[in-house]
Amino acid sequence: MAKSCLVDYRGFITDVVEPGDEFEVYQGDDSPLRWVTCDDDNVTNLWVLYNGEFFDSKDRLERNQEMKRKVEYGRVEDQLDMMYWDQVNGTTTWKDHVTAVKSNIVKQSVADADANFYSGKKEFEMGSEEAPAWNSLPADKRQKVTKFKNETVYEPGWELDPTTNRPRYVGE
């Protein structure tokens, strides 16, 4: 089985439907969107496409240990409050808190030096307009869809001009 995914040039999925349920979108050569095929039925719009592979964005490799520490330290005003009450009560709440953060969230340099730290995580880089993400898929997974659910209906004698993407009269 497979799913049909509408993906943007950066590699983000906006819509997932069953094959045959694709809706019409602008498909000119400059289109930033394309219907592509994903063989994994679990795909959702939280997944990304990179280097020919679909995967959940939570599995991306992100080097943000410093940010994690910053968040866990908490707001400066809250830390000042801890320090004040430590002074008043003779406790070490703030120091213990900072020690716990440093212990639980390793420094970025330590994480980078650990070969197993990012095990299972996947590199991700957004595609560009010049090199859209779908280019990394095999040709049969990114063929332009030609048959849609709820297609545009033309008056007798008219059809879509694929060059101009406008209706043209061809005679009845």
Add this chain to the structure above:
Amino acid sequence: MSNVYANELDAASGQVILIPSGYNLSLGGTILNENSIPPDPEDQGGKYLISDGTSASFKNIGPVSCQTFFSSGTWTRPSGINRIIVKVIGGGGGGSGHSEAGAAGGYAEEVIDVRGISSVYCTVGNGSGSGTYYSGNGGGGGTSSFGNYLSASGGLGANQTYQHCGGLGGVGSGGNLNIYGGGGTGHMNYMGFGGGGFYGSGTLSCHGNWNQGTRSNQLKAPRGAGGTSGYQGSYQGANGMAGAVIVMEFR
């Protein structure tokens, strides 16, 4: 060829001077015949004189009506409608917490001659229903489209591009005007607005003294807007707003 020199012509009898069909008058080289004469304007007040390529007549032209799609459905060309202006906006991405907000859907707009079109399916992208808690993926909005003519992708959710970053805006395509939706705010201490689309930005952001205000008012925002973040780390961000397709109809 013979010439008649006169300063005034009078009918020999009655009050009609007849030039039979098939004969023309030439005024300085411009040929006049029975098709050159505009229709009688009596009782045609406010109308425009329009040619259909072979003859002229008085008609009402200009904007006539507007169809708005807030959910997917079929646009059917009303009788007499020749041109439309279509406006398409994608769905908004969802927000999380600590100011990490979703982005707005892209926007596209186009003038289309629809004389050859009977009906077009309008897809309206959902807003992300994944507005979530701090550092979670807010989820992206869906793509909106007017058939194969023009489309606008959904905005991305908070943390969907990279962690602690606001969502990236969706993008319009196929139209005479194609623009990105505004991005969401990235990590800060408190709360940040959902990205602004063509029709405006996300719902209100709230301080701790009304910490559920963002979530409880998440649908009170313009179509296509990104979800505003929840207050700090303990409150859920707003969902993204659904997109829309608006069809303005002209005779």
